[in-house]
Amino acid sequence: MRINPRIINKIVEMGLNIQAFFTVGILVVIVAIIFFKGFPYLNPEFIFAFPDDMGRHGGIFPSIVGTIQLALLSIVFATPLGVGTAIFLTEYTRESTFTKLIRFGVESLAGIPSILYGLFGFIFFVIKLKMGWSLLAGVLTMTIMILPTIIRTSEEAIRSVPRQLRIVSYSLSATKWETIKKVVIPAAAPGILTGIMLSVGRAVGETAAVIFTMGSSLRLPLSLMDSGRTMAVHFYILAREGISMEKAYATALVLVLSILSINVLAYYVMHKAMSKYS
Amino acid sequence: MIEKSLLKERFVKLVLLLFALSSLLFLFLIFMFIFSEGSPLFLKVGLWKIISGSKWAPTKGFFGIFPMIISSFLVTFGALIIGAPMGLSCAIYLSEYSGKRMKMFLKPALELLAGIPSVVYGFLGVVYIVPLVRNYLGGSGFSLLSTSIILGVMILPTIISISFDALVSVPKTYREGSLAMGATKWQTIYKVILPSAKSGILASFILGMGRAIGETMAVIMIAGNALKIPGSILDPLRTLTGNIALELSYASGDHRLALFSTGVVLMVIIMVLNYVANFGINRKIVK
Numbered sequence: 001m002r003i004n005p006r007i008i009n010k011i012v013e014m015g016l017n018i019q020a021f022f023t024v025g026i027l028v029v030i031v032a033i034i035f036f037k038g039f040p041y042l043n044p045e046f047i048f049a050f051p052d053d054m055g056r057h058g059g060i061f062p063s064i065v066g067t068i069q070l071a072l073l074s075i076v077f078a079t080p081l082g083v084g085t086a087i088f089l090t091e092y093t094r095e096s097t098f099t100k101l102i103r104f105g106v107e108s109l110a111g112i113p114s115i116l117y118g119l120f121g122f123i124f125f126v127i128k129l130k131m132g133w134s135l136l137a138g139v140l141t142m143t144i145m146i147l148p149t150i151i152r153t154s155e156e157a158i159r160s161v162p163r164q165l166r167i168v169s170y171s172l173s174a175t176k177w178e179t180i181k182k183v184v185i186p187a188a189a190p191g192i193l194t195g196i197m198l199s200v201g202r203a204v205g206e207t208a209a210v211i212f213t214m215g216s217s218l219r220l221p222l223s224l225m226d227s228g229r230t231m232a233v234h235f236y237i238l239a240r241e242g243i244s245m246e247k248a249y250a251t252a253l254v255l256v257l258s259i260l261s262i263n264v265l266a267y268y269v270m271h272k273a274m275s276k277y278s
Numbered sequence: 279m280i281e282k283s284l285l286k287e288r289f290v291k292l293v294l295l296l297f298a299l300s301s302l303l304f305l306f307l308i309f310m311f312i313f314s315e316g317s318p319l320f321l322k323v324g325l326w327k328i329i330s331g332s333k334w335a336p337t338k339g340f341f342g343i344f345p346m347i348i349s350s351f352l353v354t355f356g357a358l359i360i361g362a363p364m365g366l367s368c369a370i371y372l373s374e375y376s377g378k379r380m381k382m383f384l385k386p387a388l389e390l391l392a393g394i395p396s397v398v399y400g401f402l403g404v405v406y407i408v409p410l411v412r413n414y415l416g417g418s419g420f421s422l423l424s425t426s427i428i429l430g431v432m433i434l435p436t437i438i439s440i441s442f443d444a445l446v447s448v449p450k451t452y453r454e455g456s457l458a459m460g461a462t463k464w465q466t467i468y469k470v471i472l473p474s475a476k477s478g479i480l481a482s483f484i485l486g487m488g489r490a491i492g493e494t495m496a497v498i499m500i501a502g503n504a505l506k507i508p509g510s511i512l513d514p515l516r517t518l519t520g521n522i523a524l525e526l527s528y529a530s531g532d533h534r535l536a537l538f539s540t541g542v543v544l545m546v547i548i549m550v551l552n553y554v555a556n557f558g559i560n561r562k563i564v565k
Contacts (some may be wrong), residue, residue: 009462016371023368027391028432030402077409084297091292105302111306111485111552112545113492115519119541120308122526123315144304151301175283177290182519205395208494208519212526236397236495239404252398263393267386 030171033278038253047254051218055234056244062220067258069135070214071203074142075150075196078274081143082150083192089151091180092156107219110148112207117145121213135216136224140215141205146199153198157191157273158184183236190273197266201259207232209218230256287378298346312545316538318453328539334505334521336533343540345507349422350491350547353501355488357433361484364430364436369482372438373445374467378459385442392435397467402429408500417512420502425515428496429476440485440559445471481558488551492544494519518544 020241049059064160084103093099158274161184169179185192211233221228229237235255323341331342368388372381407427412419416508420478456466472479502514503524516524522537522544529537 005462005465009464012464013375016367016375019367020362020371020376023364023391023434024384024387026434027387027394030394033402033406034398035542056306081297081300084294085301088291088294088298102298104306107556108305108549109301109308111488111548113489113519113548115492115494115496115544116308116312116541116548119522119526119538120311123538124307124311128311136395144308146324147304163340172542175287177287180304201393205393206395208523209397232395232397237403240499247400252349252401256394256398259393259395260390261389262310264386267389 005250019263020252031260034249034252034256038249038251039232040251042199042212042253046247046250050220054243054272055218055238055247060231060234060247060254062218063229063231063251064212064254065233066135066221067204067230069228070138070142070210070230071200073135073139073144074203075138075199077143078146078150078199079196082147083196085147086154086158086192087184089179090155091184099221105153106148108153111145114145114206117141118212121209126213128195131225131226133213133217134229135214135221135226136213138210138228138230139224141209142203145206145209147204149199150192150200152190153195154192157188157195160191160274161187164199190269194273195271197262200272201262201266204230204262205232205255205259207236211236231258304312309545312538312541315535316540316542317530318541319468319535320542322532323564328536329543332506332513336529336536339532341532341536341539342510343518343521344517345505346516346521346540348507349501350517350519350544352515353429353497353517354421354487354490355496356511357429358423358483358487360426360430361433361437361490365434365482365486366441366479368434368438369445369479370467370472371440374463374471386563388438389435394445396432397499398497399428399432399497401504403496403500413547415512418502418514420500420514421512422501422508422515423511423516425497426511428500429490429493432493432496433489436489437482437486440482441475444475446480447478449557457553467470477558481555484551486554488555490547491517491551492519492531494523498523518547 027275046059047064050059051063052058063155085106089102091097118141121137123132125137125140126133165187166179166181169183174182207230209232214230214233215227215228216233216237217227218228218234231251234256235248235251238244238251319341327345328341328343330344331340332344333342334346342392372384372388376384376386402425407424408419410419411421411424415423426513452470453466453475456470457463461469475538498520501516501520503516503520505516507516520538521540525533525536
């Protein structure tokens with residue numbers, strides 16, 4: 001028996017429709033579970049108080065500070081490196097074996113799983129360079145880890161800056177670097193910013209690479225050589241060691257909300273930037 | 279004056295060159311340190327004995343990681359069985375069926391799935407998926423099946439976004455040609471678009487595999503971490519990544535070296551997967 005292709009067409013369309021919404025449904029369910037389970041335990045004290053008894057009581061203030069320190073310092077290091085690389089790849093070279101080699105390096109870095117970054121950061125920064133479990137070791141490891149994201153988004157942003165802007169700048173007798181600094185980078189800024197924000201989101205949510213480099217001390221890190229604990233690491237320890245389900249859910253809520261809002265903002269900025277030149 | 283600005287231009291170019299080289303330097307450092315820590319044990323105990331040995335008791339001199347290699351591949355294929363059909367159908371829906379406004383809502387929403395940290399996936403797996411498997415299918419619930427389900431969801435964003443790119447890059451004329459011959463939309467997708475986007479779609483699966491095999495925190499929370507090859511999908515297992523993460527914080531001496539050897543094996547697998555995937559993506563562009 002041969003089924004009418006039009007009927008198959010309809011069935012498939014319906015199936016794909018359901019499938020797509022099912023997948024978005026997963027996201028909605030995850031966020032909803034975290035929200036409803038965590039919200040009752042979320043209060044100012046939870047945000048601003050120090051944890052007590054391994055986190056069984058009190059708040060998560062040190063881990064919030066630790067997370068912010070890790071994320072901000074990582075982008076401070078990674079942004080000049082990443083944007084610089086992107087500028088070099090787009091403005092200073094033609095496609096050649098050399099740029100292919102650099103791209104290969106960037107792609108490879110992007111493909112390395114976080115546990116191997118953790119392993120590397122542990123042996124190189126923590127042990128060989130004798131930093132110990134410290135904010136600095138965490139920041140340096142994370143810098144390398146987010147570098148590919150920043151390079152790729154910056155490169156895309158710089159490439160999408162119209163040629164005419166550069167030509168006008170040159171015609172006003174600006175040098176190459178002046179053109180890049182005063183014309184190209186400002187025009188590409190929203191795209192670059194998107195990459196930076198996505199990297200912040202990544203640093204906030206990372207666990208495997210952070211726990212073996214920054215450690216998991218519950219104290220507030222006051223210097224670069226202090227160990228500290230990010231929210232993701234704190235959440236992992238609360239959940240895995242069964243310390244407190246309530247605190248785990250509340251921590252997950254703060255964690256997920258911060259990452260989602262950073263990412264939504266990032267996509268918004270990208271969307272704005274894309275509509276500018278298209 | 280002109281001299282000075284020329285000098286500055288050269289200086290800037292040099293600095294940017296150094297920045298660009300930093301990625302290669304970091305890659306080199308990562309390779310060098312993981313290999314230099316991981317390879318001594320290969321020489322001392324024997325490469326074959328480590329990758330084919332089935333007993334892991336690093337404090338007693340047994341460094342076999344064969345069950346973990348097999349387990350890593352099992353969860354990866356499990357994740358692919360769940361994630362690949364779901365991801366590909368989402369990508370097809372996004373590129374071929376959804377309207378412009380729908381796409382503007384769906385695509386970022388699906389990308390947000392990638393932003394949820396792996397510890398959160400692991401936690402939800404423990405709280406919801408593990409009991410579900412335990413109550414309805416038996417076993418402890420910490421199993422190959424639970425891990426595959428969670429990893430399957432985690433690799434969705436990778437599969438969706440890369441196969442979406444592959445589908446979108448199929449020239450419009452292909453679609454029009456097929457529709458003009460009286461084919462239905464699905465016939466066009468099935469017989470024209472999917473075959474032309476094949477290499478990109480395969481690349482998305484392979485990158486998804488790379489993501490699944492490298493995933494750590496979610497896996498150690500759900501997999502049960504038992505030290506043998508699972509006999510059924512309801513048995514617990516330990517992956518290469520899990521082995522590193524579980525023991526690194528307290529290991530020392532040969533035990534620590536053995537964890538780096540595990541890292542070397544993982545690194546080699548990931549490199550091969552990424553190489554194959556890039557080959558698929560580049561071939562698509564050349565075509």
